[in-house]
Amino acid sequence: MTLGSYYFDSVDSTEVIKSAFKSEVSEINKDGKYEIATDYSDYESIADPLVKAGNSSRIGLAATLGACVLIVILSMVIIIGYRTKELGILKAIGAKNLQVIGQYAVEVVLICLFAVVLASGASGFTAKKMGDWLLPETTMQNGSVLQAPSKAMPMFARDRSLYKEGSGFQGVSSESNESFATLDVTYRGVLFVYAALMLLVLSLFGMAIPVVRLVRLEPVKVLRME
Amino acid sequence: MELQGKLAVDIEGVSKTYSTKGGVVKAVDDVTMSVRRAEVTTILGPSGAGKTTLLYILGSLERPDEGKVNVAGVDLLDPSVDLTEFRRTKVGFVFQFFNLIPSLTAIENVTLPMDLAGVPAGVQNKTAAGLLERTRIDESLFNRRPPRLSGGENQRVAIARALANDPDVILADEPTGNLDSETGKVVIEILRSLAHEDGKCVIVVTHDETIVEMSDRAYRMEDGKLRFHRVSA
Numbered sequence: 195m196t197l198g199s200y201y202f203d204s205v206d207s208t209e210v211i212k213s214a215f216k217s218e219v220s221e222i223n224k225d226g227k228y229e230i231a232t233d234y235s236d237y238e239s240i241a242d243p244l245v246k247a248g249n250s251s252r253i254g255l256a257a258t259l260g261a262c263v264l265i266v267i268l269s270m271v272i273i274i275g276y277r278t279k280e281l282g283i284l285k286a287i288g289a290k291n292l293q294v295i296g297q298y299a300v301e302v303v304l305i306c307l308f309a310v311v312l313a314s315g316a317s318g319f320t321a322k323k324m325g326d327w328l329l330p331e332t333t334m335q336n337g338s339v340l341q342a343p344s345k346a347m348p349m350f351a352r353d354r355s356l357y358k359e360g361s362g363f364q365g366v367s368s369e370s371n372e373s374f375a376t377l378d379v380t381y382r383g384v385l386f387v388y389a390a391l392m393l394l395v396l397s398l399f400g401m402a403i404p405v406v407r408l409v410r411l412e413p414v415k416v417l418r419m420e
Numbered sequence: 421m422e423l424q425g426k427l428a429v430d431i432e433g434v435s436k437t438y439s440t441k442g443g444v445v446k447a448v449d450d451v452t453m454s455v456r457r458a459e460v461t462t463i464l465g466p467s468g469a470g471k472t473t474l475l476y477i478l479g480s481l482e483r484p485d486e487g488k489v490n491v492a493g494v495d496l497l498d499p500s501v502d503l504t505e506f507r508r509t510k511v512g513f514v515f516q517f518f519n520l521i522p523s524l525t526a527i528e529n530v531t532l533p534m535d536l537a538g539v540p541a542g543v544q545n546k547t548a549a550g551l552l553e554r555t556r557i558d559e560s561l562f563n564r565r566p567p568r569l570s571g572g573e574n575q576r577v578a579i580a581r582a583l584a585n586d587p588d589v590i591l592a593d594e595p596t597g598n599l600d601s602e603t604g605k606v607v608i609e610i611l612r613s614l615a616h617e618d619g620k621c622v623i624v625v626t627h628d629e630t631i632v633e634m635s636d637r638a639y640r641m642e643d644g645k646l647r648f649h650r651v652s653a
């Protein structure tokens with residue numbers, strides 16, 4: 195006897211599902227005999243696009259983050275190059291190394307903040323585009339399959355683990371079927387802080403080389419450049 | 421005057437050699453010189469004579485290979501001396517191309533060295549305003565940035581900056597080199613007043629003979645060698 199199709203998103207949740215199944219199915223099937231047939235390829239056909247969407251958004255996020263780090267490092271090199279003269283003048287009129295570095299660090303931090311805003315905006319945008327691009331396919335191919343269990347099954351196992359933390363996505367509530375096919379891109383506070391910290395740390399590393407250059411910078415070299 | 425006669429600069433047997441791909445250049449060659457306070461001293465010489473190098477040695481920006489250098493009572497070759505502190509408080513530089521910070525306003529350029537020296541913020545603006553007045557910068561220009569000031573104005577702001585921490589010695593490298601003769605004259609007048617009214621030791625490096633006329637004492641420099649030129653009447 196077949197009650198319906200149930201799709202599990204992960205092998206890990208088998209035990210949980212089993213026990214939930216037991217309590218639900220045993221009501222109907224009094225002799226306590228039931229069978230769980232796992233069709234992995236079915237699961238894959240449902241989950242794959244979503245996982246892909248998650249992965250590609252993660253790649254997108256990493257790429258934009260990387261790009262931003264590059265921007266930060268580049269702008270620091272440009273700052274140093276473009277403002278060598280100014281920093282040299284500062285030294286000539288008696289600025290301590292720490293004061294010169296401080297001057298420069300303020301600008302770097304400002305640029306970092308700008309880059310963080312840019313990065314989160316850009317990665318949000320990429321993630322959304324990726325999602326839009328991958329998900330319509332999903333609905334067309336598997337729309338019916340996706341929707342079937344949403345009616346029949348207790349929803350503990352579905353979207354929660356398909357959209358993993360850090361992907362930049364948040365699963366849309368399972369109550370409304372129509373919204374299931376779209377992904378809402380939300381800015382997660384934690385993710386944002388994470389990205390900001392990462393940028394800051396990487397920028398600080400990137401700063402090290404220019405700072406060494408700053409300390410070694412001889413004002414005379416700068417003053418003689420005219 | 422009481423200040424007259426005190427030595428502000430006292431150097432002896434100073435030499436500086438640069439090695440380049442083209443060979444070795446003796447930019448400063450065994451220079452001995454004493455300069456008093458409250459006087460304008462000029463060093464006249466053609467381009468490449470070593471004037472800038474000598475001036476930078478006096479300002480601790482360059483280190484001589486040999487010799488003794490005492491400026492404003494500080495032995496610049498004593499390894500225990502804090503040269504940054506020296507540059508911040510004992511000397512003031514005036515350059516041919518002004519070297520103001522373009523993103524800062526005129527008055528901010530003048531408060532900058534005070535900032536670096538840790539002068540209380542409340543005092544800075546008042547002092548800076550006084551110095552700008554001294555160098556004949558109109559109050560309406562205080563909040564202008566250097567790109568929007570004329571050459572003469574730029575140089576006068578630069579002189580005010582050099583005075584910010586009340587140094588004993590003003591070192592000016594071709595201060596009129598980028599100005600027309602009229603504005604140059606004003607700049608020299610201001611420098612003279614700093615020596616004669618405030619008792620500063622003012623050293624001006626130039627290749628302009630007319631400036632020599634306005635100085636109290638003049639040296640000539642050629643091929644790194646310094647020789648005495650004249651004392652004004």
Ligand SMILES: Nc1ncnc2c1ncn2[C@@H]1O[C@H](COP(=O)(O)OP(=O)(O)O)[C@@H](O)[C@H]1O
Binds near residue numbers: 445473
């Ligand atoms: N950093 C340097 N490296 C090599 N040669 C230099 C350097 N600075 C100055 N010189 C040389 O030293 C000589 C004196 O230069 P400088 O003091 O600038 O002369 P002036 O200011 O009288 O024109 C010049 O021949 C110049 O080319």
Ligand SMILES: [Mg+2]
Binds near residue numbers: 471472473593
């Ligand atoms: Mg020169």
